Amino acid sequence: MDTDRWPLELLTPAAMARADAASATCGVPVARLMEAAGGAVARAVMRHFRPCRTVVLVGPGNNGGDGYVAARRLQEAGWPVAVAVLSPPRGGAAVAAAARWRGPVVPLDASETARAGLVVDALLGAAPTRPLDTPVVDALRAAGGAILAVDVPSGLDGANGQALGEVVPAAVTVTFARPKPGHLLLPGRGLCGVTLLADIGLPEAAVAAGLAGDEPRTFRNAPGLWSLPSLVVEGHKYGRGHVVVAGGAMPGAARLAAAAARRAGAGLVTLAATEAFAATAFRAGEPGAIVADPPAAPLLGDQRRGVWVVGPGLAPDEPTRTLLRGAIAAGRQVVADAGALGACTGDPEALRGVAMVTPHAGEFARLFGGPGPDRLAAARDAAVRIGAVVVLKGPDTVIAAPDGRAAINHNAPPSLATAGTGDVLAGIAGGLLAQGMPPFDAACAAVWLQGAAAPPGPGTIAEDVVQGLPGALAAARNGTRRPALGKRPSLR
Template identity: 45%
Template sequence: MPYEILTPKEMAQADSLAMKRGPFDGYGLMCNAGAAIAALILERFPGLARVDVLCGPGNNGGDGYVVARLLAQAGVDVSVWAEGTPRAGGDAARAASDCPIVPRPLAEFSPVPGSVIVDALYGAGLSKPLSSMAARAARLVAGQGVPVVAVDLPSGVSGESGQPLGDAFAAALTVTFARKKPGHLLQPGRRLCGDVVVANIGITDAVIAEIGACAFENAPELWLEDFPISHVDTYKYRRGHVGVFSGEPSTTGAARLAAMAAARSGAGAVTVLSPTRSLAVNGAHLTSIMLRKADTLDEVLAFLDARKPKTLVFGPGLGPEPEVGNFLLDLLEAIGRAPESMVIDADGITSTALQAETFFRALERQGAPQTIITPHEGEFHRMFKSIGEDSNLSKLEKARRAAAVANAVIVYKGPDTVIASPDGRAAINENGTPLLATAGSGDVLSGICAGLLAQGMAAFEAACAAVWMHAAAATHFGPGLIAEDLPEALRPVLRDIFARRGA
């Protein structure tokens, strides 16, 4: 499936290129869009009696006029309510002229129970609040609870950020064209869109490729070819060794969750690096996971020299105190003995936030490990304060800027997790689930990232795969999920991935 995401600006470029390349001109693309929407409405609402089509003055409204004409031809009772007049000579004006239904002013619109509303007022390119009349229509529709089919994006929602710009429509079905936009995947836009269908209206994959988009919907197609598959001659250390730092006795569970997830996701060996006072509690709970005393930096460095782990997980359950961050910086100073990759999560983020610039510079040094940082909302704001506070940036752009500043892959967690690489690539996760809103699930995600890194997967692809697998495992397990269930729940997910790879 196509998985690029286009910003509103990139979508406008795609429209222009498609018209230039042919075979459809602008009106042809508009008619194709209207036909796709009308067909979906008839399919989703069998026995439909009445439709109110709300049309704006631009091309989104032009799509609406086509929808109204086609539904009327199919025998549906259709009314058109217009805000503004399409520009003379444009495609929308032609669509309005071809529509036999005389539009009435949007100011007179009032939804009728049992009707379906087609929101063709404004699309993904909207950058300002709705007019008072459009906002009134959105509130009336919400009050009646009638279903809305949105053309491109619910009016009032930013296609760039997914944020409402004031009053906004909430759709049961959104029909967009060629590719999804960030606003279809970023919350709360994702919720306001309802079911999103991407319609093919004649904009080819070649045109999309010419745009050069570098944001993607996180699905297996994005990383499947890079997913590690063991060869017949593989042994455990070739599959990678992961070291996970443990905290104090009362917080050791976080490290064990990460360790088990690293092992379950394919790492050949996993060692928990434990303070002396936590050895007994860790030892009582670990079987296939190894355990090693690590009270000091010298003991950690001795472990790195002796066992040469490929990946370290630093943060879960370590505590937010500054000395924890100091330990991480000291470890990075010993750069010649550092592992190939690291995952920094939880307290690893909070404890370094006050010296973030020093941390970022350490990740820029020659030979520094490739690093994945996995902040939730609060941790992101602590580590990337000025970026997090910039209300002009979408979550997608915040993650991208943070990745560039930190020289690390950022997994900006949430119901709309964004994964961003320092090279500008980014992905918005598409299979998130509220089942993951449970203590310890983030520790498991860190472990999955580490397990994939240890097997040689590049940081961006590993992070994308881990985020998707994490959510897929939760969905497969279902209600009642707690973090301890997640490593075991990875098994059917891994089986499916291996089957897709033909392994």
């Protein structure tokens, strides 16, 4: 999906319904929106499929109305089209759209869809209240994957990307005006196939009315949602902040975090050893990092060391918890990851005062309980609970702030599923915090940069992500999705 041109704001189905309702007061009635939406669906069909027998499955709501319009437009273009009706339309615009259909109406069953070259799914829309009945699922299955979905594949909840019952995947999905969270969250993102966003003339004032409800604001994560710190002529290393990465039991993890913090732009980075052998390992690493012998706690007396990354390579034990609480008490901005999260298992309130936490699903479950099917709501609830930004990692990483804002990331390649990339993420976040980015912005930028820096193919290791950061930073500043391919600078 070409998401680079998508608006950053995501609308839930409820917000989109409010926007549709407000559109008439802005001079654009729902019937006009429906005509534009159906036309967009027809154009997508003609662009992505060859002319073939097409069956449009229509439901009773506005989604079905869009389907009737699409069928009429395809018929006018010479396509052999039939409509299969789940139930009669309700609502003025959908009734009027159905009345304008003069073509064949066939039973909604598997025998009809099996004979079609393409099935258009305009059954339920993005806010399903119950699963599809088995015969309808069978009819969609019989299409053999040649399905174009209107808004979302039927049964998919556009608010959280979850399936209500069985959802038959679409090859192409056409949505309108603004994407929804379910287009980016899994499994929804995979069930939608290629997702296209169509402009149907929804007034911006109507969009604003849709956003005026009680729901917190949700965004897709991309440059423009945040801005990276500027490099200025009179700048110096002390002005770009000092990050401390505490490391011990697994010194390699701390080294990865420190290297990422440096690549992300921190002026200075100290590797603070919590054990003597770790200091030795740190001194055998990159020469640009400062190494401090244990204990680490005395470094908290230096106000210039303003950001601490606590957790990568640390044991999930009481000493780690003590260091974490000391950094919080000293007023430092803390990124808590890995061992620091483990040290607070069952007691998430111990994390109150950190700037951000970066748990994967297992760590999140041990802290807050399982995220359940609605990762977006779970991350928001956790952020409120501890008063800090929560980065719930995964292929659809969710970044949530205590004020309710949340962003969904969608640029992470599967190659990031390798040891050490979480340490890299924590280091990037620390480096951005040190340069003055607010925690929510720093977290969002760190997640996006990690995805942009990772080589997409097999063989990727965490060190490759660190090496890719200069290109990712340049891509973020230029507003591009991924850095140009080329030789990346060496860690050495």
